[in-house]
Amino acid sequence: MSQTVKELHNQRKKLWNASIASHKKYIDPENGLFKPQFLESRNCPVCGTNDYIVLFAKEGGQYVKCLSCSMVYINPVFTDEALNDYYGKNHSVQAELVEDGDPFYEKLYNSGLDSIERYSPKGSILDIGCSSGIFLNIAREREWTTYGVELNVGEYSIASKRGHIVYNELLDKITFEAQFNAVTLWDVFEHIKDGGFYLNMMKKLLFKKGIIFLQIPSSDALAARILQEKCNMFDGLEHVNLYGVSTIRRLADKCGLKILDIRTVIPEIGVINNYLNYEDPYQGSIDNKTDIPNLINENELNERLMGYKLQVVLGGMK
Numbered sequence: 096m097s098q099t100v101k102e103l104h105n106q107r108k109k110l111w112n113a114s115i116a117s118h119k120k121y122i123d124p125e126n127g128l129f130k131p132q133f134l135e136s137r138n139c140p141v142c143g144t145n146d147y148i149v150l151f152a153k154e155g156g157q158y159v160k161c162l163s164c165s166m167v168y169i170n171p172v173f174t175d176e177a178l179n180d181y182y183g184k185n186h187s188v189q190a191e192l193v194e195d196g197d198p199f200y201e202k203l204y205n206s207g208l209d210s211i212e213r214y215s216p217k218g219s220i221l222d223i224g225c226s227s228g229i230f231l232n233i234a235r236e237r238e239w240t241t242y243g244v245e246l247n248v249g250e251y252s253i254a255s256k257r258g259h260i261v262y263n264e265l266l267d268k269i270t271f272e273a274q275f276n277a278v279t280l281w282d283v284f285e286h287i288k289d290g291g292f293y294l295n296m297m298k299k300l301l302f303k304k305g306i307i308f309l310q311i312p313s314s315d316a317l318a319a320r321i322l323q324e325k326c327n328m329f330d331g332l333e334h335v336n337l338y339g340v341s342t343i344r345r346l347a348d349k350c351g352l353k354i355l356d357i358r359t360v361i362p363e364i365g366v367i368n369n370y371l372n373y374e375d376p377y378q379g380s381i382d383n384k385t386d387i388p389n390l391i392n393e394n395e396l397n398e399r400l401m402g403y404k405l406q407v408v409l410g411g412m413k
């Protein structure tokens with residue numbers, strides 16, 4: 096079913112409100128921040144230093160920016176125990192938004208596969224956090240052999256029924272029957288506290304010339320930098336690590352991976368235009384989604400890697 100961007104934002108708002116309501120039990124009403132018993136402090140997840148400025152708090156969680164490498168991350172962050180409790184009771188917002196045949200996501204998925212196929216022969220592909228398997232359906236149409244990992248039981252069972260080989264377990268608990276040409280994470284990597292640990296784990300699942308594909312929200316996005324805490328990218332709890340162009344490069348480097356391809360998608364110009372017109376960025380009335388008048392258009396914005404999401408292809412292992 097196709098839907099307009101505004102409907103998508105309306106739907107997102109409903110799910111957002113439900114998700115924020117579930118933050119409540121963790122929040123101290125005195126100061127509006129998460130209660131300390133759910134939290135732990137951490138060093139920068141990219142460069143390991145502990146020197147940062149506080150950006151803002153959003154829905155209970157505090158975002159900081161590393162003064163050494165510019166990484167944006169939640170600190171203090173939920174403990175693993177509190178995160179497991181939270182995810183056990185809350186459905187991912189993203190998963191509900193992606194419908195079969197939705198042209199918005201189909202275009203993103205196909206553009207990702209275009210990048211992947213430039214660097215890897217078609218073979219086996221593993222989608223981590225595959226939800227109900229919509230991306231895997233598209234990959235299979237393009238002649239990939241499809242595997243997935245999905246922790247949510249309902250989505251796992253839909254993806255399995257669609258004929259993909261899907262695992263309903265944590266990545267480090269699975270013994271895979273195959274090695275992979277490509278491992279993909281769509282809107283998943285920003286939820287992972289220790290990205291370096293995961294990149295190293297994924298490397299081991301790949302053939303020597305295999306690649307890792309990430310789609311992640313970008314802290315370099317013009318929408319994020321203009322809207323700041325009003326931007327949906329900042330949810331205070333789930334999006335624990337917000338990489339930009341230089342920080343994803345630095346993390347890849349640390350893990351012995353090269354960036355083979357990096358681009359941005361979703362310019363979010365309509366959202367910016369609403370905000371610049373003093374309206375609610377996500378509910379406003381401006382129809383122009385292709386250029387910010389007298390400033391920049393969507394192509395220029397993506398050329399400068401300032402779109403809302405980064406699509407990154409990592410590989411080049413020795």
Ligand SMILES: [Zn+2]
Nearest residue numbers: 139142161164
């Ligand atoms: Zn840092």
